[in-house]
Amino acid sequence: MTDHIETDVVIIGAGPVGLFAVFELGLLDIKCHLIDILPKVGGQCAELYPEKPIYDIPGFPMVTGQGLVDNLMAQIEPFHPTFHLNEMVESLESIGTPEAPLFRVKTSENGTTFTCKAVIIAAGGGSFQPKKPPIDNIEAYEGTGVYYAVRKMEMFRNKKVLIVGGGDSALDWTVNLQPIAKRLTLLHRRDAFRAAPHTVEKMRSLVASGDMDLHLGQVTSLKGEAPVLEGAVIRKDDGSEFTIDCDVMLPFFGLTMKLGPIADWGLNLHENVIPVDTEKFETNVPGIFAIGDINTYPGKLKLILSGFHEGALAAQKVHRYVYPEKRLLFQYTTSSTSLQKKLGVAA
Amino acid sequence: MGVIHVTDRAGQRHTLEAIEGWRVMEIIRDWGLPIEGLCGGACECATCHVFVSEEWLDKLYPPTEEEEDQLDTVMTRPNSRLSCQILWTPELDGLEVTLAPTGA
Ligand SMILES: Cc1cc2nc3c(=O)[nH]c(=O)nc-3n(C[C@H](O)[C@H](O)[C@H](O)COP(=O)(O)OP(=O)(O)OC[C@H]3O[C@@H](n4cnc5c(N)ncnc54)[C@H](O)[C@@H]3O)c2cc1C
Ligand code: FES
Numbered sequence: 001m002t003d004h005i006e007t008d009v010v011i012i013g014a015g016p017v018g019l020f021a022v023f024e025l026g027l028l029d030i031k032c033h034l035i036d037i038l039p040k041v042g043g044q045c046a047e048l049y050p051e052k053p054i055y056d057i058p059g060f061p062m063v064t065g066q067g068l069v070d071n072l073m074a075q076i077e078p079f080h081p082t083f084h085l086n087e088m089v090e091s092l093e094s095i096g097t098p099e100a101p102l103f104r105v106k107t108s109e110n111g112t113t114f115t116c117k118a119v120i121i122a123a124g125g126g127s128f129q130p131k132k133p134p135i136d137n138i139e140a141y142e143g144t145g146v147y148y149a150v151r152k153m154e155m156f157r158n159k160k161v162l163i164v165g166g167g168d169s170a171l172d173w174t175v176n177l178q179p180i181a182k183r184l185t186l187l188h189r190r191d192a193f194r195a196a197p198h199t200v201e202k203m204r205s206l207v208a209s210g211d212m213d214l215h216l217g218q219v220t221s222l223k224g225e226a227p228v229l230e231g232a233v234i235r236k237d238d239g240s241e242f243t244i245d246c247d248v249m250l251p252f253f254g255l256t257m258k259l260g261p262i263a264d265w266g267l268n269l270h271e272n273v274i275p276v277d278t279e280k281f282e283t284n285v286p287g288i289f290a291i292g293d294i295n296t297y298p299g300k301l302k303l304i305l306s307g308f309h310e311g312a313l314a315a316q317k318v319h320r321y322v323y324p325e326k327r328l329l330f331q332y333t334t335s336s337t338s339l340q341k342k343l344g345v346a347a
Numbered sequence: 348m349g350v351i352h353v354t355d356r357a358g359q360r361h362t363l364e365a366i367e368g369w370r371v372m373e374i375i376r377d378w379g380l381p382i383e384g385l386c387g388g389a390c391e392c393a394t395c396h397v398f399v400s401e402e403w404l405d406k407l408y409p410p411t412e413e414e415e416d417q418l419d420t421v422m423t424r425p426n427s428r429l430s431c432q433i434l435w436t437p438e439l440d441g442l443e444v445t446l447a448p449t450g451a
Contacts, residue, residue, distance in 0.1 A: 048391045125385065132450035133422045166419045189423055194416050218422050237425050254420040256392065257385060258449070 016028020017307030018122030024315035026079030037127045038087040042069035053200030101287025124293040125257035146231025165252035171195035185213040191257040280317035289314040348442030372431035388431035395430045400443035
């Protein structure tokens with residue numbers, strides 16, 4: 001089943017900059033949908049440093065990464081944007097003309113398609129993807145013996161499972177998969193875990209009762225005729241090596257940012273960022289804009305502040321594509337009752 | 348002024364001029380060697396992972412708990428460090444590091 005959605009603008013990336021673009025578009029009566037591969041909004045702020053304080057957001061002497069995201073969500077609430085989370089934008093295709101752009105956007109996970117008059121790429125440092133450990137030939141086992149996420153637990157029933165890592169995902173899946181796996185082994189580089197204390201306790205008691213194994217060390221290579229995994233060679237800190245028999249290995253090393261499919265959309269790219277003009281932050285394709293960390297221009301600073309500014313200017317040009325017949329009046333939110341009505345605050 | 352020696356992923360050794368108060372990650376990045384430093388030194392990405400030569404290990408401040416937590420997200424060796432957590436001082440003149448492999 002493929003959903004099809006028609007809207008004014010699709011925003012790729014729900015980081016701080018994509019979120020604020022909703023506000024700038026909303027003031028101009030432009031509707032939008034946001035798509036992000038992560039299960040939550042907020043981009044780097046929410047994923048990498050939710051609890052770290054940010055000091056250079058105008059008007060906030062201090063705000064945490066997650067605090068900023070929460071405030072942005074409250075600020076754009078009046079415009080009711082629709083979010084499509086856990087979805088990766090795979091393709092972006094131009095089906096209009098330079099004067100009247102029209103685009104088709106497709107996502108991977110459940111194959112939603114969108115038709116829209118403009119696209120704003122707010123993809124930051126790229127899409128968040130699992131960190132792959134640097135093990136030779138690991139790709140040859142991906143999807144058969146190596147998985148970076150658990151989609152269906154049943155896939156691991158009666159398998160010899162090796163989980164690698166010491167964070168929440170590693171520990172959560174250890175206690176969840178242990179009852180259905182034939183044998184479960186957790187491997188971590190040291191005897192300290194960055195996970196919820198009760199999960200760590202549960203794991204330790206499973207080890208104590210002999211229901212699973214815990215080893216300290218690092219995987220150096222994989223065994224078995226690819227794509228069939230048979231074991232992993234482990235090196236301990238003292239340099240000695242041993243092998244763990246396993247049918248599947250689940251490395252949980254957290255997330256990293258990769259440019260992803262954006263490279264295939266026919267846009268000019270310069271060292272993994274998209275060159276834009278500084279008047280409207282449009283790319284080489286009319287109707288496709290790039291704002292925030294993903295763009296570049298002379299003097300670019302990768303700051304949240306800059307991304308907000310870029311969103312405001314992009315929205316002006318988007319208005320021309322969405323309402324070609326309407327003139328755009330410049331207004332302040334402090335004094336314009338029509339803007340205040342849109343925000344739901346006018347008397 | 349002093350130098351650090353950095354062996355890249357192809358095995359080539361580079362001698363880089365170091366500046367007091369800079370992090371080793373910043374020195375490596377500023378000289379254009381391929382170190383990502385995605386988080387800019389906030390100890391949030393581990394893309395600045397290096398192996399420090401044995402003889403230098405003890406001369407560094409030991410890793411903080413925060414650095415150990417980040418090191419958990421990559422494949423380490425006993426001499427693994429995050430180069431953004433090493434502040435260069437003249438005592439580190441001649442420091443030897445090797446860039447760690449990145450994931451596929
Ligand atoms: C540790 C740290 C501290 C920082 N401190 C500050 C600071 O103090 N002040 C400051 O101004 N900046 C700071 N920054 C930088 C700031 O976080 C970035 O400038 C900001 O997050 C950029 O916002 P963005 O919305 O452009 O991109 P991001 O926050 O990177 O969000 C982009 C989103 O797009 C998604 N995405 C990308 N491609 C796709 C695709 N194809 N399909 C679906 N989704 C996709 C990603 O999953 C991501 O969620 C810091 C960064 C870090 C890592
Ligand atoms: S640069 Fe990110 S942890 Fe060092």
